[in-house]
Amino acid sequence: MRKYLIQRFFFGLLSLVAATLIVFVLSRAQGDPLLLYAKPGGYGVSPEQIAALEEKLALDKPLIVQYFIWLGRVVRGDLGETLLAERPVSDVIGEKIGATFQLGILAWIFATLVGVPLGVLSAVKRGSVWDYIGRVFALFGQAAPVFFLGILGILFFAVQLNWLPAGTRPIQDPFWPNQAKALVMPTIALGWLPAAVYLRLTRSAMLEVLDSEYVKLARAKGASGSAVIWRHALRNALIPPITVSALVLVGFLEGSVVIEAVFAWPGIGRMAVESIHNNDFPLLTGVILMFAVLYVVGSFVADIAYTIVDPRIRYD
Template sequence: MTRYILQRLLGMLAVMFTVVTIVFIIVRIAPGDPAAVMLGPDATPADIAALRARLGLDQPLVVQYLFFLGQLIKGDLGQSIFLDMPVTRALAERAEPTFFLTLFSILIASAIALPVGILSAYKRGTLFDQAVTTFAMFAASIPSFWLGLVLIQIFAVRLGWFPVAGYGGPDASLLTRLSHLVLPAVALGIVSSALITRFTRASMLDVLNDDYVRTARSKGMGEFRVVMRHAFKNALIPVLTVIGLTAALLVSGAVVTETVFSLPGVGNLVVSAVLRRDYPVIQGALLVIAAIYVLINFGIDMLYILIDPRVRY
């Protein structure tokens, strides 16, 4: 088990180093000059050159890369060019709506997908199973931003049950802020539930006819216990994998949904940073998202140890 954990940790470090290098190169070779954007169209070449020198953008890429690595080792993601604050602070101020949006979305998706997928596999070939398969295909094809607009029109504009957009004022309570996340979380949750439903159904179908399931039934064990304790427990590893991947994708892919609902999250911050060529913010946000992605996958790998004894041995 110790070897298994060490292998995963070394893999995490290798992935993060690769991500750091790729992000640095992509940001630097992208068209656009942050110095020119900051100074505006009336800036002279001398002014632009002076600002580039002050920001360190005139240095060779190797020098900039080594300086960037040195900052990362110290836990410093740099200083935002436009916001004039540390990138870590800028990300921390935007983290709350993105965190809760991702959490609520994955909870809604799992609450829909797990029972529906299990029941669909148990009732394979029935009308219910066909309806679930159709729903999964339909939900997977719906753009989350379109579903968000539909939910806004129905539940916010017509019925007035939820806020249309935003995240509440500076003095708003946590409950008020969370009420702004209901509609975007439902939109993302419904779309994300499609993949989890299909994986749950497929994984359950693989185990429901195995010998140990038939043996449990032959011993007179209740059907619910057979399905949940024996079948679902052994089908859980691929399901956990897809749930973890979905959660990681929600962190990085909620940009459009945050824009539709005007949520001041990390997604909106990244969009603004890209438009302004704010290199430190872009780099910092991408690295944090990549780190979250890697940590979620590491957490899923650790759950394998609890679920499957073969991993421990």
């Protein structure tokens, strides 16, 4: 197990290096970087300014040297400056990442606490009313678009009932009750689809485990129903939900473009789309690198969780 985790760790580092290499190549494949930073010919950039930019970006050096210089700056947290505001990319990302993390973590908790227990209940009560309610919940959650859920929630809870705010993040207000109210609808809209996925995966895995021989043996030995479900069955059925859970959490932390647009949430997703529209390549590069790091870390955490949940797992 230790050998496998060490291998996965170094594989994650290799993946990060590959991601930085791809991002760097794309930054050079679009043409002369000076066309983005200096826009020569259109803004009267002097030869001295062009020379200073070439020295700053190491454009006067071979391509492989440029990559290692750029990689060293990235490791130190220097992602360059945005083209429009001319501010450090790390500062701009830092301003937006808090809103995305707050919404993403809450949506992940909601999806997990709703989807997994409903999946267990649906499997244990197979063929009952609870099973059909769980199936309807999963079907509706996977079929209804997230923007539809968001708009429907705004129309009903904000416009008709006036219970919740329609959108935005009131950072200047205290968390309770203003910020908490603003989080309710985005959290549910963002977490509904993953909750439905958790339900289907947990139900399928539980049904397979409940029909296994060792569960039948545990029942024959007189184990209580709760012990069979929670200690024997659920623990062995958690591998598929854990795999999805890591990807879902990372996806949430990267920001949901649709939900952030519907609820005017100032997060990473909206910022990434705006950077594309504004042709702000340094900002987009920083966001992509952050996404790559989150995916690698999430995958490694999922590998660790496998060995904790199921000690039978051994990797050669």
